[in-house]
Amino acid sequence: xxxxxxxxxxxxxxxxxxxxxxxxxxxxxxxxxxxxxxxxxxxxxxxxxxxxxxxxxxxxxxxxxxxxxxxxxxxxxxxxxxxxxxxxxxxxxxxxxxxxxxxxxxxxxxxxxxxxxxxxxxxxxxxxxxxxxxxxxxxxxxxxxxxxxxxxxxxxxxxxxx
Numbered sequence: 001x002x003x004x005x006x007x008x009x010x011x012x013x014x015x016x017x018x019x020x021x022x023x024x025x026x027x028x029x030x031x032x033x034x035x036x037x038x039x040x041x042x043x044x045x046x047x048x049x050x051x052x053x054x055x056x057x058x059x060x061x062x063x064x065x066x067x068x069x070x071x072x073x074x075x076x077x078x079x080x081x082x083x084x085x086x087x088x089x090x091x092x093x094x095x096x097x098x099x100x101x102x103x104x105x106x107x108x109x110x111x112x113x114x115x116x117x118x119x120x121x122x123x124x125x126x127x128x129x130x131x132x133x134x135x136x137x138x139x140x141x142x143x144x145x146x147x148x149x150x151x152x153x154x155x156x157x158x159x160x161x162x
Contacts, residue, residue, distance in 0.1 A: 014079060014080075014140075015136065017078050017079040018075065018079045018136050018139075018140075020074070020078070021071055021074035021075045021078060021079050022071060022075075022132060022135065022136075024070055024071065024074055025067040025068065025070045025071025025072075025074070026067060026071075026128055028063075028066050028067045028070045029063045029064055029066065029067025029124075029128065030063070030067075030121070030124060030125060030128070031063075032059075032062060032063035032066045032067070033059050033060060033063035033064075033121060033124050034121050036058070036059035036062050036063060037055060037056055037059040037120055037121060041055045041058055041059055042055075043055065046058055055120075056109065056113065056120040056123075056124075057106065059120075060102075060105065060106060060109060060124065061102070063124075064098070064101075064102050064105065068094070068095065068098040072090075072091060072094045072095075072098075075094070075139060075143075075144075076090060076091075076094075076144075080139070080140060080143075080144035080146060082146070083144040083145060083146060084145075085144060085145045090143055090144055093142055093143040093144075093145075094139065094143040097135070097138050097139060097142060097143055101131060101135065104127075104131055105124075105127045105128060105131065108123075108126070108127035108130060108131070109123050109124060109127045112126055112127060
């Protein structure tokens with residue numbers, strides 16, 4: 001009984017649910033990155049449409065996309081489920097933020113690997129964790145259009161103009 005009450009109290013916290021959601025997306029992302037980096041994309045470089053990409057860049061592109069899909073679904077249904085924006089609008093906004101996040105991750109990944117000589121799977125984790133907190137607020141206020149007002153009883157913390 002105490003465990004159920006504690007669990008309900010913990011999972012009623014939006015930040016905790018976001019950490020869970022981001023964590024699941026993160027696990028999918030990191031696992032896919034590792035698999036692609038070590039098992040599927042074994043050459044150091046690849047050419048796509050006449051552009052040369054490092055193994056870790058392609059691994060990041062694929063793994064990041066997979067993590068974004070998992071993160072969006074959990075975030076939509078478990079974290080910001082009170083949003084009144086259409087699912088298509090939410091997804092478009094979420095992916096738009098994710099694209100910016102992808103390039104921020106890629107920049108950090110490049111710095112960690114090239115400048116600090118960090119092993120790419122470890123650099124990937126460091127890059128992702130460094131951008132986590134900004135992600136919560138961007139998704140809350142932009143992707144799912146939830147205002148700063150906080151009225152639990154009425155559910156009035158949604159913007160109705162979405």
